[in-house]
């Protein structure tokens with residue numbers, strides 16, 4: 398069978414002189430169509446070569462095993478080695494593409510019933526039913542936080558802070574005087590977080606896209622945006638935002654026109670406040686400690702910097718820098734069992750991550766990643782590197798993680814301390830059991846109800862879920 402080699406590669410080489418396609422610069426879907434589909438089928442269901450999406454792996458089911466098969470081939474059984482023809486990055490991208498298709502095939506086999514209010518859903522450990530919290534009147538809600546008197550605060554991306562009264566009704570009037578936000582791409586008014594000592598201090602924190610627009614070049618056109626995530630706090634008096642204080646803002650030179658990756662979330666812990674600034678499409682900027690993008694921050698809740706922060710006093714490093722090498726985290730919470738901080742972050746195409754955050758560490762973006770570029774061009778051929786942290790778990794294909802909450806209520810005893818992960822694109826809510834820093838089980842408990850933007854345990858023990866498209870807030874309550 399070894400003699401087959403020149404024959405197999407022949408079509409590639411015979412075109413060489415004039416019109417050889419440059420495989421090394423091709424997108425992954427084109428590479429697959431040109432070099433693999435002939436044997437494995439256009440849809441990967443197999444032909445001369447085996448199906449790549451049936452979940453059966455002759456040579457091992459790890460990413461690395463699949464990578465090695467593509468790299469080295471198995472000529473005795475008719476699989477071409479692609480070493481030298483494709484780059485390592487391209488082979489890595491092929492592995493991701495195969496994983497995407499495999500998961501898609503598995504997902505299509507599962508039939509999730511359309512969730513509806515009141516219907517009892519049986520999950521592995523608990524039975525729940527959906528209750529409607531806000532059905533109408535919200536526009537692109539982003540986050541929810543709870544006031545001790547039973548009212549709820551909800552942000553809308555377009556810049557409004559809304560209140561759901563203790564009677565459960567959405568107040569038609571938004572809070573006035575909240576900070577001016579630059580609504581741009583994925584940015585706008587984002588997270589809201591009520592201080593744990595609100596009853597004494599009344600503080601409410603907001604995360605939002607701060608910035609300005611240049612004068613438009615042409616009349617009637619929008620000027621170029623300059624924006625980055627900022628954190629502020631204030632109090633609410635009636636319908637008025639008062640006592641406004643800036644907690645964190647980036648240096649103006651880092652404001653950018655990119656419309657993507659603002660992050661963010663705000664989490665409190667014993668006098669400290671943690672928050673996230675996404676890498677704003679800056680890729681390698683996440684690796685640069687002198688650039689505020691792609692970082693997680695820790696400050697005292699008044700905005701001053703603790704002296705034991707890992708980069709405290711380092712010239713050029715933004716106030717509060719805690720960890721770096723992040724892309725676009727949009728979920729963050731603290732494990733009530735041991736106080737550990739966890740985040741979820743969006744990968745590119747593939748490679749969404751759950752990370753355990755410890756001070757001063759580098760989480761690797763974009764040097765290491767389990768994903769590739771959206772258009773299928775490769776990003777990196779490595780997923781691990783010395784000095785860079787591995788995720789606790791990752792999702793390929795991406796689920797578009799958004800919102801993260803440990804369940805710490807008493808309505809669902811069997812879910813105590815489990816981690817709930819929202820997903821935009823996959824429109825789902827997952828329950829993860831985390832033990833000794835490992836995900837020991839994972840279950841989709843809600844699907845096809847809208848893009849999950851935020852998830853929180855309410856003070857009443859219900860699990861609140863903020864949805865986009867349709868724009869609603871629901872909660873999971875124990876089945877009656």
Ligand code: HEC
Nearest residue numbers: 432433436445446447453454455456466471474475476491
């Ligand atoms: C000439 C036909 C042929 C072409 C072209 C080909 N393959 Fe294969 N491939 C095979 C055969 C046959 C096998 C089974 C080998 C075996 O049984 O060991 C295989 C096995 C594999 C496996 C391992 C499957 C398992 O169960 O472990 C992977 C992954 C794979 N191919 C990916 C690719 C990719 C990606 C390409 C394109 C870059 C490609 N193949 C191109 C014929 C082909």
